[in-house]
Amino acid sequence: MVLEKIKICVMCICVLCVIVLMMGIFCFASFRIPSNSMEPTLISGDYILVNKMIKGARLFNIFAAFNKEDITINRAIGYGTFKRNDVLVFNFPYPEGKWDSIQFDIHKYYVKRCIALPGDTLEIHRGVYNIKGCQDILGNRLAQIQISLLPDSLFPQSILCAYPQCEKMRWTIKEMGPIPIPGKGQSIELNDTTVSLYHELINWEQRSKLILKKDTVYMNDSIIKWYCFRENYYFVAGDNVGSSQDSRYWGLLPESYIVGKAVLIWKSNDESGKLRWSRILSKIE
Numbered sequence: 001m002v003l004e005k006i007k008i009c010v011m012c013i014c015v016l017c018v019i020v021l022m023m024g025i026f027c028f029a030s031f032r033i034p035s036n037s038m039e040p041t042l043i044s045g046d047y048i049l050v051n052k053m054i055k056g057a058r059l060f061n062i063f064a065a066f067n068k069e070d071i072t073i074n075r076a077i078g079y080g081t082f083k084r085n086d087v088l089v090f091n092f093p094y095p096e097g098k099w100d101s102i103q104f105d106i107h108k109y110y111v112k113r114c115i116a117l118p119g120d121t122l123e124i125h126r127g128v129y130n131i132k133g134c135q136d137i138l139g140n141r142l143a144q145i146q147i148s149l150l151p152d153s154l155f156p157q158s159i160l161c162a163y164p165q166c167e168k169m170r171w172t173i174k175e176m177g178p179i180p181i182p183g184k185g186q187s188i189e190l191n192d193t194t195v196s197l198y199h200e201l202i203n204w205e206q207r208s209k210l211i212l213k214k215d216t217v218y219m220n221d222s223i224i225k226w227y228c229f230r231e232n233y234y235f236v237a238g239d240n241v242g243s244s245q246d247s248r249y250w251g252l253l254p255e256s257y258i259v260g261k262a263v264l265i266w267k268s269n270d271e272s273g274k275l276r277w278s279r280i281l282s283k284i285e
Helices: 002-026 062-066 141-149 192-206
Strands: 028-032 046-051 087-091 109-116 121-125 128-131 176-180 187-189 210-213 216-219 226-228 233-237 258-268
Touching (some): 028 258, 128 141, 192 210
Antiparallel strands (some): 028 046, 210 216
């Protein structure tokens, strides 16, 4: 009788472990906020719950990812889409600190707010984010205005200069764009401007390299005049716009690098380790 009860308990524990594991793979994940880039929405020491099910959980060879090999990322079936102003958790696409080639690093995650979606045209004017045809307030508007009021002379060039950081455009974090955000299946004509904006994305998708010579674009020694994107991309930014490394600097985020949407602060500790009770179970908006 005792042996039967032990067997039942062991089976229940095993089933519970499988359920928890499957939920961790397909449904939810937890992350700790290490910096101030999303203040005041998220602060250092917050623990957030991330919903993976909106676009579907990512499925890939985790062993190859740990070995930093090329991987193919697929998704389980989701029930929705990401929206402007969603707070997203993703693998940072430039983990080596060089913003000239996209790489997948399973260890490095960022949390930022979604500003622009595939198909949007984004412009930053006087520090404020604007989407063509959209009247929504995007991101932390007050912080954007505060940045715009500061003279350019107060910013080091490394902070002021924005993506794609080329001499021809000379965009800044105050004046940037317009930038069409590519979507899967969207085609663009390749020229000096579009190559400057999208060459990292195209190089990553093709596992090859675009070369621009005298207004002619080459890939693998062949002339290319048009390109059709294989992936959706997003423009993301931190709420603390004066202290955030985001799409204003490194460019657009591939959809396959997104883990999911941050929905809840389930725990929060201050620097001494004490619980911030007022932040526990706070909804992330």
